[in-house]
Amino acid sequence: xxxxxxxxxxxLKRNSVSRxxxxxxxxxxxxxxxxxxxxxxxxxxxxxxxxxxxNKMDLKNKIxxxxxxxxxxxxxxxxxxxPERLIGFDVSEGxxxxxxxxxxxxxxxxxxxxxxxxxEHQSCDFVFSTLTIAHIENAGKALSEWKRVLKxxxxxxxxxxxxxxxxxxxxxxxxxxGKTVEVKNYVHSIQKIKQIARQLDLEVLRFIEKSxxxxxxxxxxKQNALPVYDAWKGTPIIYGIHLKKPDSVK
Numbered sequence: 001x002x003x004x005x006x007x008x009x010x011x012l013k014r015n016s017v018s019r020x021x022x023x024x025x026x027x028x029x030x031x032x033x034x035x036x037x038x039x040x041x042x043x044x045x046x047x048x049x050x051x052x053x054x055n056k057m058d059l060k061n062k063i064x065x066x067x068x069x070x071x072x073x074x075x076x077x078x079x080x081x082x083p084e085r086l087i088g089f090d091v092s093e094g095x096x097x098x099x100x101x102x103x104x105x106x107x108x109x110x111x112x113x114x115x116x117x118x119x120e121h122q123s124c125d126f127v128f129s130t131l132t133i134a135h136i137e138n139a140g141k142a143l144s145e146w147k148r149v150l151k152x153x154x155x156x157x158x159x160x161x162x163x164x165x166x167x168x169x170x171x172x173x174x175x176x177x178g179k180t181v182e183v184k185n186y187v188h189s190i191q192k193i194k195q196i197a198r199q200l201d202l203e204v205l206r207f208i209e210k211s212x213x214x215x216x217x218x219x220x221x222k223q224n225a226l227p228v229y230d231a232w233k234g235t236p237i238i239y240g241i242h243l244k245k246p247d248s249v250k
Contacts, residue, residue: 020171020184023135024091027070027183029176031094034071041219042131042238043073046159049208049240050074050130053157059083062125065116065149067142068132072099072106078128079103087124089116091135114142119149126150130159134166139188140196147200147245156202156243162209162236163187170237193241202243209239 020026027034037043059081066074069088078086089111090096096108109118114136127146136142146156161170172183190207197204212232220229 020182022184024093026174026181027090027092028094029181030174030183031071031092031098033174034095034098035073039219039222041216042161044219045210045238046130047073049159049210049238050128050157051077052208053159053206053240053242054078054128057081057126057155059126063087063123064126064128065089065119065124065146067111067116067127067129067146068135069099069108070095070131072102074128074130075099075103075106087119114138114145116145116149121148122151122154124149124151125154127154127156129157131161133158133160133193134163134185134188135183137186139186139193140199143193143196143200143202147202150245152245153247154245155205156245157240158193158243159238159240161185162239163189164236165232168232168235190239197241197243201246203246204241205244206242207239208241209236211236 021029059078061082061084063085064078064083064087066078066086066088069075069090070092072088075086075088086107088096088099088106088108090099090108091111093110096110099108100106109116127150129146133139133142150156161172166185166187172185173180174183175181190209194204212229212235216237217226217229220226
């Protein structure tokens with residue numbers, strides 16, 4: 001998961017990669033190597049933010065949908081909290097295949113047209129989606145569907161690359177057969193995400209964002225990329241938001 005040129009988190013200059021690939025195509029190519037990313041700052045910080053947001057949640061005997069579940073990066077942690085049911089959705093069949101190898105009894109669905117087929121109205125206690133929503137063109141449509149499956153009082157956790165960094169030129173890229181592949185992103189500002197949440201009557205319980213600061217420097221040092229660190233220092237790079245559906249449906 002590259003973020004900067006010659007560096008793991010992923011931001012490359014706009015003319016350094018070919019035309020962006022749709023997420024389903026790109027992640028099918030990336031799937032086999034996705035879990036082999038040592039010292040990846042974005043994955044480490046996503047882990048930190050996601051863990052912090054779910055830390056006080058009671059997941060036992062709950063029904064959880066994981067949108068953009070990928071290879072199941074967070075599944076070991078979630079399953080240790082003994083949910084009744086954990087359902088994964090992803091546009092990449094390759095990523096789902098890797099998840100199934102790690103969790104043979106996993107319940108997964110190939111996500112198409114942002115529809116959570118197989119989930120009934122108001123059937124989930126929680127919806128989680130990490131490092132995914134910027135891959136979705138119509139964020140409002142997706143969030144509306146995610147809300148549909150939440151029970152009254154249900155909660156939603158979203159993390160992703162910060163839109164400010166994407167606007168600055170950030171890209172999600174990886175190497176495949178000696179070439180750099182870029183995954184298509186759409187910039188949804190934090191203001192837009194919060195506005196969609198308000199329109200859907202979702203309450204913002206907590207918002208976290210992390211910027212490139214001194215704690216990021218070791219990641220760059222390991223990649224001999226301190227000039228990149230200096231250029232991006234202070235840039236918001238990742239965020240997490242915790243939303244809640246009203247206890248009673250209006």
